[in-house]
Amino acid sequence: MMDKTLIPIIALLIPIIGTIGVFTMIVFLRKYDNDEKMAMIAKGITPPQKLSGFREVNPSHSLRWGFILVGFGIGLLMGSLLESLTNLDGETAHFSMIFIFGGLGLLASYFYQMNLDKKNHSLKKD
Numbered sequence: 001m002m003d004k005t006l007i008p009i010i011a012l013l014i015p016i017i018g019t020i021g022v023f024t025m026i027v028f029l030r031k032y033d034n035d036e037k038m039a040m041i042a043k044g045i046t047p048p049q050k051l052s053g054f055r056e057v058n059p060s061h062s063l064r065w066g067f068i069l070v071g072f073g074i075g076l077l078m079g080s081l082l083e084s085l086t087n088l089d090g091e092t093a094h095f096s097m098i099f100i101f102g103g104l105g106l107l108a109s110y111f112y113q114m115n116l117d118k119k120n121h122s123l124k125k126d
Helices: 008-043 059-085 090-125
Strands: none
Touching: 059 090
């Protein structure tokens, strides 16, 4: 059996070790990326340029997340309303409405993106 005094110590060490592990992983990934670029330069190959370390922004991802988060917000609001108007359990009301309206937000973003793509495709043809 484990000593009862070790449990709080282990509970404190878990986030500390996790933070150190994530930091170490980031440092090694950056070092590996730098070594790879230096090897490409040594062989006379120009490494690909990134926009200050970030990937190119895709507006459809922002649109999708916007619709989903608006759906979650409406779901929370409707869950509170459903909880206060019925005898339904609070967790059930909130989670069901969050999932329903989050899914509706995802569907809305899909159809909106399809309309945008169709409009852009017809403009490129003309």
